[in-house]
Amino acid sequence: xxxxxxxxxxxxxxxxxxxxxxxxxxxxxxxxxxxxxxxxxxxxxxxxxxxxxxxxxxxxxxxxxxxxxxxxxxxxxxxxxxxxxxxxxxxxxxxxxxxxxxxxxxxxxxxxxxxxxxxxxxxxxxxxxxxxxxxxxxxxxxxxxxxxxxxxxxxxxxxxxxxxxxxxxxxxxxxxxxxxxxxxxxxxxxxxxxxxxxxxxxxxxxxxxxxxxxxxxxxxxxxxxxxxxxxxxxxxxxxxxxxxxxxxxxxxxxxxxxxxxxxxxxxxxxxxxxxxxxxxxxxxxxxxxxxxxxxxxxxxxxxxxxxxxxxxxxxxxxxxxxxxxxxxxxxxxxxxxxxxxxxxxxxxxxxxxxxxxxxxxxxxxxxxxxxxxxxxxxxxxxxxxxxxxxxxxxxxxxxxxxxxxxxxxxxxxxxxxxxxxxxxxxxxxxxxxxxxxxxxxxxxxxxxxxxxxxxxxxxxxxxxxxxxxxxxxxxxxxxxxxxxxxxxxxxxxxxxxxxxxxxxxxxxxxxxxxxxxxxxxxxxxxxxxxxxxxxxxxxxxxxxxxxxx
Numbered sequence: 001x002x003x004x005x006x007x008x009x010x011x012x013x014x015x016x017x018x019x020x021x022x023x024x025x026x027x028x029x030x031x032x033x034x035x036x037x038x039x040x041x042x043x044x045x046x047x048x049x050x051x052x053x054x055x056x057x058x059x060x061x062x063x064x065x066x067x068x069x070x071x072x073x074x075x076x077x078x079x080x081x082x083x084x085x086x087x088x089x090x091x092x093x094x095x096x097x098x099x100x101x102x103x104x105x106x107x108x109x110x111x112x113x114x115x116x117x118x119x120x121x122x123x124x125x126x127x128x129x130x131x132x133x134x135x136x137x138x139x140x141x142x143x144x145x146x147x148x149x150x151x152x153x154x155x156x157x158x159x160x161x162x163x164x165x166x167x168x169x170x171x172x173x174x175x176x177x178x179x180x181x182x183x184x185x186x187x188x189x190x191x192x193x194x195x196x197x198x199x200x201x202x203x204x205x206x207x208x209x210x211x212x213x214x215x216x217x218x219x220x221x222x223x224x225x226x227x228x229x230x231x232x233x234x235x236x237x238x239x240x241x242x243x244x245x246x247x248x249x250x251x252x253x254x255x256x257x258x259x260x261x262x263x264x265x266x267x268x269x270x271x272x273x274x275x276x277x278x279x280x281x282x283x284x285x286x287x288x289x290x291x292x293x294x295x296x297x298x299x300x301x302x303x304x305x306x307x308x309x310x311x312x313x314x315x316x317x318x319x320x321x322x323x324x325x326x327x328x329x330x331x332x333x334x335x336x337x338x339x340x341x342x343x344x345x346x347x348x349x350x351x352x353x354x355x356x357x358x359x360x361x362x363x364x365x366x367x368x369x370x371x372x373x374x375x376x377x378x379x380x381x382x383x384x385x386x387x388x389x390x391x392x393x394x395x396x397x398x399x400x401x402x403x404x405x406x407x408x409x410x411x412x413x414x415x416x417x418x419x420x421x422x423x424x425x426x427x428x429x430x431x432x433x434x435x436x437x438x439x440x441x442x443x444x445x446x447x448x449x450x451x452x453x454x455x456x457x458x459x460x461x462x463x464x465x466x467x468x469x470x471x472x473x474x475x476x477x478x479x480x481x482x483x484x485x486x487x488x489x490x491x492x493x494x495x496x497x498x499x500x501x502x503x504x505x506x507x508x509x510x511x512x513x514x515x516x517x518x519x520x521x522x523x524x525x526x527x528x529x530x531x532x533x534x535x536x537x538x539x540x541x542x543x544x545x546x547x548x549x
Contacts, residue, residue, distance in 0.1 A: 003214070005168035012211050016165040025502035026052060027495050031369060033061030043070045044140055045107070049077035049085065050479035051403025053493040053504040054446055057373050059085055063093060065100045071107045071143060076405045077479040077488070079104045084480065086447075086491070090524050106137045113139035114184040116231055118251075124223060125248040126188075126232035133179070141182040145173055185229055191216035192224035200224050203253050219251040230254065243277070243291045253292050261287070261295040261320030262329070268301040268317075295322060338499035339365040347379060349496040349542060350444075350510040352389060353465055354380035364545040366505075367497040374495050375445040375532060376542025377510050384535035388444060388510035390428070392472045394489055400477035408482030420486030421452040423459040423473035424513070431470065433515050441518040442472065444511050445532050446494055449487035450518040472513055476506075487518075 006012040022028075026048065032038035034057075041062065048058040059081045062068055070079040077085065082102060087093040110117075112133040118124045133139070148171055155163045170190070174183040193201045193215025204221040207213050215221050223230050235246035243256045250256050257263070260277040264270050268280025268287075278289030280301050287293035296312060303317035312322065319327025332341040346363040347355045355361045361379060368376065378384040399417040400407040407413045422440055424432075434440050436455040441448055451474065462469045478486035493506040512531070519527045535541075 003168075003170040005164075006211060006214075008211060013165070013168065016168070023502055025497070027369070027497060027502065027504065030058055030061040030495075031371075033064050034371070036064060039066040041065055041068050043068070043072075043078050045072060045405075047072070047076045047078045047403035047405045047479070049081050050488045050490065051476070053490055053506045054374055054495045055488050055490040056086065056447055057371060057495065059087060059093075060373060063087075063098050063100055067101045067103065069103045069105065071105045071140065072405055073107055073109060073137075074405060074409045075104065075481060076403070077481050080481060086480075086524075089521065091522050092525060105143060106135065108133040108137045108139045108142075112137060113141070113181075115139075115141070116188065122250045123248050124220070124231040124251060126229055128232075132177070138179065139181065139184075141184060141187065142179065145171075145175075145182045146180070185224075188229065188231070189224045191220050193218075193221050200227055202226065205253075222253055223249045223251070241290045245291070255292040255294050257291055257294070259294055259320050259322070259329075260289075260291050261293065261322075264301075266301060266318040295320065339363060348508040349379075349494060349505050350377040350388065351379040351508075352385060352391060352469060352510055356465070360545065362542070362545070363499070365499040367499055367502065368543045369495050370539045370543055372539075373446065375537050375539075376494055376496065377445055377537070378535060378541055379510070384537065384541075385510070387531060387535035388512050390470050390472055390511055390513060392442065392444075392474060392492065392509050392511040393507055394474055394476045394493075397475045397477060400475065402477070404477040404479060404482065407477065408479070408484050411483055414482070414484035417475075417477075418484050419452050420449075420475070420478040420489070421454045422513070423454045423456050425457065425459050425461045425470060426455055427461045427468070428459075428470035428472070428513070429453070429455045432513055434513070435515070438515065439517045440513055440515055442474070442492060442511050442513050443518075443528060443531055444492040444494075444509065445528070445535065445537050447491035448518045448524060448528050448531075449489065449491050451486065472511060 029038055029041075033041070049055050049062075052058050062078070062081065070076070072079065079102060081087075082098045082100060083095050085093070088095060110127060111130045114127065114129045116124050116126050148169070151166060152171060155167055158167065174186045175181060176183055189200060193207065193213060195201065195206070196212045201207065201213060201215065201221050202225040204215075204218045207215055207218060207221060230249040233246050233248060237244050237247065240246050245254060245256070257277055263275070263277040264279050270276030270279050276289065277291045278287050278293045278295070281288045285300065286297050287295055299317050301317040305314045305316055315322060315327035321327050321329050324330060334341060345355070345357050347353060347361055349362060349366065349368075351361075377388050396402070397417055399413045422442060424434055428434065429436070434453045434455065436453055438453050439450050440453045441450050459471050459473045462471065474489045476489040478484070479488045490506065492511060493504070493509060496505045497503060498505070518524060
């Protein structure tokens with residue numbers, strides 16, 4: 001926040017805030033790197049050199065940067081690709097030709113720092129540091145605070161208006177200990193917000209548009225109400241009612257169920273006595289209950305708006321979905337989606353089958369990126385589709401976490417799941433001469449990897465369109481670094497995104513599988529190129545009707 005620098009004359013520094021100039025998802029950021037637009041990159045707890053679709057394109061993008069900052073527990077692949085990555089091994093890149101300056105900062109784990117976890121149920125739960133960070137490990141708060149201090153010292157005295165947003169920031173956070181670690185709860189209090197007298201706010205309804213209040217993020221306003229860290233509460237569920245209002249804090253307003261007005265009938269009475277959440281108290285003339293009502297507290301069920309009513313006044317007392325323009329529950333959204341409004345079926349970007357429902361094979365609104373190292377496969381009855389006849393699907397393991405940065409360096413977990421493997425059915429094993437526990441090479445137009453074979457009935461063969469389809473199952477946690485190492489599954493995947501939230505499609509793709517280990521050195525890209533040649537793949541393959549980028 002900017003504190004005293006915000007005045008009515010400068011619109012409370014609203015123009016300091018960056019504007020959304022388009023999609024800046026991780027995959028579009030990679031395109032910007034390849035095009036020379038994105039020059040610097042911070043990776044805080046991310047490992048795109050293993051965990052993102054088409055890891056080869058990720059590394060090629062990072063090779064075009066001026067600088068790269070990696071903060072993680074160990075030297076993950078995104079910190080070392082420039083000296084020992086797959087492209088170095090194949091000769092497609094040389095360390096001496098890479099101009100990216102890479103900085104690695106060891107990061108503190110969650111046990112070494114205080115902070116909060118927020119889950120998908122909107123529940124914010126505080127955790128306290130159990131031990132001091134070891135060695136040079138530091139928290140993300142520490143890194144950002146002290147990096148900000150360095151930048152502000154360098155900009156001190158600047159008269160350039162472009163520097164004002166940084167210099168006007170409130171940056172006087174309390175620190176503690178020998179390492180000057182920021183006191184995390186003071187940051188939480190700032191996110192909660194306060195009024196002009198410095199009093200902490202109790203709810204987002206306290207926020208004003210006249211500059212008399214400040215808040216880091218409105219949905220968290222109230223998480224430090226009454227000067228108490230509400231997210232740190234730990235009252236056992238057996239000591240409170242069903243909504244567990246005193247365990248942590250849920251955004252917004254500690255409301256545990258959104259749209260909970262819908263738990264009561266039009267007259268304001270609970271639909272179910274056993275599952276009741278809120279109800280209308282006729283005597284008190286307000287909504288009450290076990291949860292914080294997600295409704296105007298004193299709007300009765302009998303309220304009906306005038307024809308010229310605006311805003312929330314236009315919603316009646318029986319319209320519980322208050323964030324919708326009409327207060328009703330919607331089966332679909334009338335605006336905002338690039339595709340839709342109702343879901344339908346398209347085949348994946350790479351598919352062995354034609355679309356049985358429509359003449360259009362793939363979602364015409366999908367995002368594709370036609371790059372030399374991001375080639376797509378022909379699908380269905382298209383020429384060359386039989387070169388990649390099998391479906392590959394990916395999943396996670398209990399013993400490893402996402403790209404493996406937190407688990408591949410732990411000896412116990414590495415011992416439990418020591419090697420990358422692929423699951424195939426007995427029928428596919430017989431068809432391709434694959435033997436249990438031997439090696440197999442899996443290949444797509446993007447790359448080729450090797451994995452141990454696991455022959456299992458867990459990955460059954462299917463009958464689709466009257467013919468047999470074999471599946472290959474693979475976890476995606478491995479990479480060349482750590483105590484347990486292996487090829488990265490995402491060497492195989494392409495970058496093709498859904499048009500709304502830009503999520504990659506890497507849960508279903510086509511591939512080939514063959515017995516034995518993959519080629520080494522310069523033979524590996526030549527091996528993949530031969531597959532592309534056989535499938536007649538070029539820059540147009542699989543891009544028809546797409547929102548090309």
